Amino acid sequence: MLDRVRIVLVNTTHPGNIGATARAMKNMGLSDLCLVEPKLFPHEEAQARASGADDILTTARVVGSIEEALADCQLVVGTSARERHIPWPLVNPRELGAISAQMLQSGAGAKGRVAVLFGREASGLTNEELHLCHKHVHIPTNPDFSSLNVAAAVQVISYEMRMALVEGQAAGAPQWGTQWDIELADNAELERMFEHLERTLIDIEFLDPDNPRQLMPRLRRLILRAVPDKVEVNVLRGILKKVGLYGKR
Numbered sequence: 688m689l690d691r692v693r694i695v696l697v698n699t700t701h702p703g704n705i706g707a708t709a710r711a712m713k714n715m716g717l718s719d720l721c722l723v724e725p726k727l728f729p730h731e732e733a734q735a736r737a738s739g740a741d742d743i744l745t746t747a748r749v750v751g752s753i754e755e756a757l758a759d760c761q762l763v764v765g766t767s768a769r770e771r772h773i774p775w776p777l778v779n780p781r782e783l784g785a786i787s788a789q790m791l792q793s794g795a796g797a798k799g800r801v802a803v804l805f806g807r808e809a810s811g812l813t814n815e816e817l818h819l820c821h822k823h824v825h826i827p828t829n830p831d832f833s834s835l836n837v838a839a840a841v842q843v844i845s846y847e848m849r850m851a852l853v854e855g856q857a858a859g860a861p862q863w864g865t866q867w868d869i870e871l872a873d874n875a876e877l878e879r880m881f882e883h884l885e886r887t888l889i890d891i892e893f894l895d896p897d898n899p900r901q902l903m904p905r906l907r908r909l910i911l912r913a914v915p916d917k918v919e920v921n922v923l924r925g926i927l928k929k930v931g932l933y934g935k936r
C-alpha cells in the first residue's frame with residue numbers, strides 16, 4: 688500500500704535534499720518520488736546523499752508542473768511549517784497516517800493514491816499550491832524554531848505512513864470520502880471543475896477577476912471538504928454548463 692503514497696518535492700534547490708529524501712523514503716518502504724522542476728537533478732550530490740537509495744532516484748519522475756504530479760491522486764496533502772492566511776483543515780502526521788490508511792484500505796478510495804507536497808527550502812509552498820490540497824499537515828515542533836529540513840520532514844511523514852499502513856498502528860480515523868462504489872474524483876477532475884467554476888462565476892459577474900478576494904480559495908475549501916466522487920463532479924459541471932449558457936444570454 689505504501690506504493691500508493693507519492694512524495695512530491697516542489698522546486699527543490701539543493702540536490703542533496705533530493706538524495707536524502709530518497710533515502711528517507713526507502714528506509715520506510717516508500718517508492719513513488721515525483722520532482723516538480725528541481726533546480727539541479729540529476730546531480731552527484733543527490734546520488735551521494737541517497738547512499739543506497741539510488742533506485743528511488745532512478746525511478747523518480749521529473750515533471751514541469753504540480754498539476755502533472757497530482758493528476759491521478761484522490762487525497763492531496765500539503766505540508767506547512769507555519770500558519771497561513773486563510774485557515775485550512777489541518778492534521779498532524781499521525782492523523783494523516785490514519786486518514787491515509789482509511790482511504791487506501793476501504794471505501795471508494797481503495798484503489799486511490801495519496802500525494803504529500805513538500806515545499807522549497809527557502810520559502811515553502813505558495814498559498815496557491817496549498818489551496819490545491821484537501822488537508823494541510825504540520826509537524827509539531829518547537830514554536831520558536833518550526834522549520835525542518837525538507838528531507839527531515841519527509842522522514843517524519845514517511846515514518847507515520849509506515850506506522851499506519853504497514854505496522855497497523857493507525858488510530859481510528861473518520862471515513863475518508865465515500866463508502867459506496869463510485870470512485871473518488873482525482874485531482875485532475877477536481878481542477879478542471881474548479882477552472883470551470885471560476886470561468887462561470889466570472890461570466891455571471893459574481894467573481895470580479897480584478898478583485899477576486901478569497902472567493903476561489905473559500906469555494907475550493909468548501910468543495911474539497913466534501914470529497915466529491917466522480918459522478919458528483921460531473922453533476923456540478925453539468926450545472927455549471929447550464930449556468931454558463933444562461934450567463935451568456
Ligand code: SAH
Binds near residue numbers: 769806812833834
Ligand atoms: N521557510 C519556509 C520553510 C520551508 S522548509 C516556510 O516558512 O514556509 C521546507 C519544507 O519542509 C516545507 O515546505 C515543508 O514541506 C517541510 N517542512 C518543514 N518544516 C515543517 C513542519 N514543521 N511541518 C511540516 N512540514 C515542514
